[in-house]
Amino acid sequence: DQQVKQNSPSLSVQEGRISILNCDYTNSMFDYFLWYKKYPAEGPTFLISISSIKDKNEDGRFTVFLNKSAKHLSLHIVPSQPGDSAVYFCAASLLGGGSQGNLIFGKGTKLSVKP
Amino acid sequence: EPEVTQTPSHQVTQMGQEVILRCVPISNHLYFYWYRQILGQKVEFLVSFYNNEISEKSEIFDDQFSVERPDGSNFTLKIRSTKLEDSAMYFCASRGLPLETQYFGPGTRLLVL
Numbered sequence: 001d002q003q004v005k006q007n008s009p010s011l012s013v014q015e016g017r018i019s020i021l022n023c024d025y026t027n028s029m030f031d032y033f034l035w036y037k038k039y040p041a042e043g044p045t046f047l048i049s050i051s052s053i054k055d056k057n058e059d060g061r062f063t064v065f066l067n068k069s070a071k072h073l074s075l076h077i078v079p080s081q082p083g084d085s086a087v088y089f090c091a092a093s094l095l096g097g098g099s100q101g102n103l104i105f106g107k108g109t110k111l112s113v114k115p
Numbered sequence: 116e117p118e119v120t121q122t123p124s125h126q127v128t129q130m131g132q133e134v135i136l137r138c139v140p141i142s143n144h145l146y147f148y149w150y151r152q153i154l155g156q157k158v159e160f161l162v163s164f165y166n167n168e169i170s171e172k173s174e175i176f177d178d179q180f181s182v183e184r185p186d187g188s189n190f191t192l193k194i195r196s197t198k199l200e201d202s203a204m205y206f207c208a209s210r211g212l213p214l215e216t217q218y219f220g221p222g223t224r225l226l227v228l
Binding site: 032036043044045046049091095100105106107108 | 165
C-alpha cells in the first residue's frame, strides 16, 4: 500500500538544465508535503515544503508545485548543478485533526546531474 | 545551526541482543520521531513521541521496541531482542511548534548478525 509514489527511480540531467522530479499520492487528507535530499549513509536533508492550501512554493533554485486535484506534486530544480546529484524523497503528512505529522515517504528518485 | 545528533553512527550486534540507539533532538523541539530505512527500501515511520508519551506508532513498532526521553535532551530507541531483519539505518527526527518541518539526524546503521 504505497500512499506516496515516486515512479521514476532515476533521472539524469545535464548541468544547467531543469530537473523535474515527480511524486503522486493517494490520500487526499494529506495537508503538508516535503522534499528531502539524501546522500548515502546520511540522514535526509530538508529542501522545501508546501502546504495543501498553496499550489506553489519557491526557494532559490527549488520550486515545488502541488496539484491537489491530480494528487500530484513536483520539484523543479533550475539550473541543475552537479552538487544536486543525490536521492530525492517526496514525503507527505497529515498535520490537522490532532495528527502527529508522521511522514510517509516515497521510494525516492536518484538524480544525476552531469557536467 | 541547530541539528539533530545520533549515536552511535554504527552498531553491530548479535541476534537476540538488546540495543539502544540514542538521539539528541534540536533543543526547543517538542515532537520526536524514529524512522528506519532498510537497505534499498524507502524510509519508514516507526514511532512519534510528544509530551513524554508515544503519540503514534506503526505496525513495525511491536513489543520489541520502546522509546524513552530519560532527561531533557536525549531520546532513545531500544530494541529488546534484535532480529536479523532489524538491520537498517535508523533515523531520529524532531519538529518544533509552530514549525512543521521535521529535521533528521545522520542516522545509526544497525547490523544484526
